[in-house]
Amino acid sequence: MKRFRTMIGIDPSGGRLAIVAVRRGVGGSSLAVPPLWHEPRTAKESSRFEEIEGVLGEFVARNGLVGAGAALVLPAERVYLARAAFPPMKERDLRDAVGMELERLFPLPPAELRYGFRRLAGLSTGGKLPLVVAATPSEYIDRWEEIVTRAGLTLSAAVPSAWAVGDALSGPGGLPGEPGSTAAVLRAAGAAVECTLFASGEPFFCASAPCSPGSASGEGLPLARGGFADPPSSAGDGPVDLFAPQGWYGKEGDRIEDGGVVFRVRDAFDRSSASVLSGSGEGGSTPDPFALLGAFGAALGEGRMDLLSPQRDGSDSRISRAFLGAAAVAALAFGIAWPSAVAWKAKAELRGLDAQVAALRPAAEQYEETLSDLDDAQGRIATLREAASPSGETLQILRELTDRIPDGTWLLAVRMEGRKVDIEGLSPSASEIFPALTRDGRFRSVEFGAPITRQADNIERFKIRGEFVPPPPPAPAASAAGKKR
Template sequence: MNLFRTVVGIDPSGKRLALSAVRYGVGRPSVAVPPVAVELRGDREQIRMAEAESVLADFVARNGLAGCEARLAIPAEKVFLARIPFPPLKSKDLRPALSLELDRIFPVPASRLKFNWRRLDGAAGRKDVRLVLVAASSEYIERWEELVSRAGLSLGAAVPSGWAMSETCRWAGEQAVSDGKLCAVLREMDGGVECTAIAGGEPFFSAVRACPPEGSPVEALNLLSESLIDAPDSVTEAEASVYAPSWWIREGRFPQAGTERANPVEGFENRMSAAMALPGEDAADPARFWRVLGALGAALCEKGPDLLSPDKEGERLRTTARTATIALAAAALLLALSWPASVAVRTKQAVDRLDAEIASLRPEVARVEETLAILGDLEGRIAYLKEARAGREEQILVLRQLTERLPQGTWLTGLRMEDLKVELDGLSPSANEIFPALARDGQFRKVEFASPITRQADNLERFQIRAEFSPVPPETPAEARKKP
């Protein structure tokens, strides 16, 4: 079904033909062209059908509607309607079961009828379900299907007039109908009056009664009273909101007696006329509005009981359910497939965020690494100094003692120390003076020449001396005070 399309509504109720075209698209459907209502002058139905074909073809050609879908509002006098209790069955079993009951319910053979039904709200605890069973002559519907086809349209549905009335009120935003309250639409027909009673958003009564024009309000209320005798349980004691021509009340033709449960709704005609007006046009005349009410409702009615192809309605519902199931399954599959991708995207976003944080910390890290390198270098130097100091105090003392004791002009060419043993190699102007200088105070013991003294060409003596260093403990302050 196309989203953007135009649907033509056809209402042949009474001895007139009402036509309306509704444009569908985004948002609320709107009236596409001005509706028309033409009086059919023929005395016989066959002549009126020929007149209707001519009027319909002219309407289609004048407004460029060829090829559009059409919907027929079956007049209330052509519809058989019954409210029946029925055992609760599955939808696929309900149609065969109801077809067996048609001969008993309606005065026309079932083979000559097309039927459909709607479920009414029932009382809690009731075993049976309440159904509104509607039927119409298959021959009548087929004649209209052929007529519509010759006029350049294709008949897409045929709905009872009552459902067309209900849909028009819902489209106009009438709260009582939308809320499922008890409502009634009363309108004058050619030589009669029509009453449609609605509850729970669905018509449960639709009938026409012949009467003179001056008796229309009284007969309409009589029909309403008859409809309430076997009303749905949810509205048994409810007050009916009545949508009726304003001139009935204005001219005093709406009787007060017997209207305890009928409450006329004010402003309905003004709201409907404004809704039907095209851009730049004034609101429609109320009398004209009542004549095209059924045609407008037929064009708007998409969920009413279709009598053109009732068998296909269940199939459409099953197809819709099947399509919805497939769509839900596809959505679930897409969600299942997109979940890993969403996890990967979130993970990548987290990684990118961490990379950005790391990049912002790199200068600080470089400074810390530089500081750690400096600390490492200092620690190495400190360790070297500690190592140089550890166990080498004696060597420093030896060097100090030798510096103080060796004669002037003496040069050391070698100094070896193993534990406390010291071996000296050097040159001196007088090597014999070194021996007593080392052994004078006991700091060096076992002093001896390791080799003979030899004189060099420069008149210096080469010597080699061995000794054992014996450091004297440092003097305490008390010992220093005892010295004279």
């Protein structure tokens, strides 16, 4: 095993290229060579990839990094994020359960996705396990794997931007990880501003929005406020720690209130492990060390979220490794202390237990499927009971929404409180939904609950709220009026 290893973090967020080479060893991590920041000269995607490949290959050859590992940062605009909740189940079954929900969570076929998930702290309503699920098109990772290979590197990880940024800011003075803490990280990503939100140290929201030069700070806070419109249960009620480039929002300790959310400005480069990036870069400096956060965090290799070879659930990976190590030591001591005959007998008994476990596994799986079916049936019963209420407006509201939602739109969530309706989803053109809802006067007070954010493949994510207006009761028939005479 090599005592020292160099890992190269590559971040193509916003169309520009950030490269950070980190030397990892027993004493910690440090920069192997000055980082590289490159703005492509062309906006056309195919030409931009060719230019980026050339810059990456030159960086690797000039610094003697051929054969090193590479960790790719998956930009926010290429990653789908969704939150879901599942009943408590065994870890090995949880990934299968998430896989079966991919078609409902994301607008691409599951076969075309690479995905991973992480548990959020606490439990959701009903005692279920809250998860944040991340997915990206397989084609995007495959394309980058070819680029990295031609540059003389080996693609070792593909880390969504949210987790890469979180790893870069982890450590003393960085992101707070205690229960109930919340944080927002804003950074410029090419011609866009990127926002990542954390609850109890775990990302739960990451999105980017286009912006003109110099307006990133003005676009960042509305993006963060929209992400906090529906926070997870692990988010507390205190102020949100705000990490942003110096000069965006004042000095450390300043408080900013925006839309009911209180942000507290933090200085990420005084005490955190990412301080090595301050003032670094080829040529002696970089325009914004925050632009290197993603590449730096991916190169650190914490592995909390890797879509190239995702773990079943990284929340307990360190504990599992410690447990397996202790079990291996105990097994070795047992084998040395006992005679061979006893060892053979123990193996025979273990084989018998394995056979019993294998015989009982179908019954256990059937039981878990029955529990899942029961939960689904109870949910349907609750929906039907609500629909059968005397007002009967629930189905009418759903019918009106269905008639007005344009083709190609995906609804990720529908929440109703009386006649007030909140919808969230993905659409090729979210702006067309607003006039569709307001026609005929069936919905009033219609407004966007959060800024429209553009996802991959020109898909827009939207949140819209409004209030349903029931139609007037039908006028009495003319025949009835005649009988009264």
